Amino acid sequence: MEKVSRxxxxxxxxxxxxxxxxxxxxKGGVGKFIGGMVYLHRNxxxxxxxxxxxxxxxxxxxxxxxxxxYNAVVYDLKKRMVRFVQAPDFDQAREPHVGQxxxxxxxxxTRQGHSNSIWHHKWLWVRPDYKGFxxxxxxxxxxxxxxxxxGTAKGTDRTWTKQLTDQGIGRAWxxxx
Numbered sequence: 001m002e003k004v005s006r007x008x009x010x011x012x013x014x015x016x017x018x019x020x021x022x023x024x025x026x027k028g029g030v031g032k033f034i035g036g037m038v039y040l041h042r043n044x045x046x047x048x049x050x051x052x053x054x055x056x057x058x059x060x061x062x063x064x065x066x067x068x069x070y071n072a073v074v075y076d077l078k079k080r081m082v083r084f085v086q087a088p089d090f091d092q093a094r095e096p097h098v099g100q101x102x103x104x105x106x107x108x109x110t111r112q113g114h115s116n117s118i119w120h121h122k123w124l125w126v127r128p129d130y131k132g133f134x135x136x137x138x139x140x141x142x143x144x145x146x147x148x149x150x151g152t153a154k155g156t157d158r159t160w161t162k163q164l165t166d167q168g169i170g171r172a173w174x175x176x177x
Contacts, residue, residue, distance in 0.1 A: 016146065018147065032119075036078050037074050040073045040125050043130070045082075064110050074101075084101060151163070
């Protein structure tokens, strides 16, 4: 029983930025919702993306980009667009890199691209029992820097590292371990 309640607490946990904005999983307990899009690990895409949209996007991806290996998915709720992403260090990096991606639009058209951006709060993308990385530790990292960060988190390695360094957050985290 304790295991179930611990998992439920992790699933429902809400963190807050210094300004008070909520950081919590999407409806149903998985996914990061921001800017009208839900960010997910591929294991959970079918739980959030409507089946007709998901199945159509998969068919297009398999037809246009056979063998495209993805581990992350972004779903735009309004446009009904699915982006398949090869986040090369999703399980290893504290803030994973985006990498190569293929966007499949509702009309069946596609766009391929690449990004050097990073993602924050990867624990939101998965359920608490996900085995690829330590979900609790990822959540603790988010809670730590959210309580200390002045301003909005930056989205590239260079700008994020500078932001952490300038505010002493990275060093404080290491010292707390």
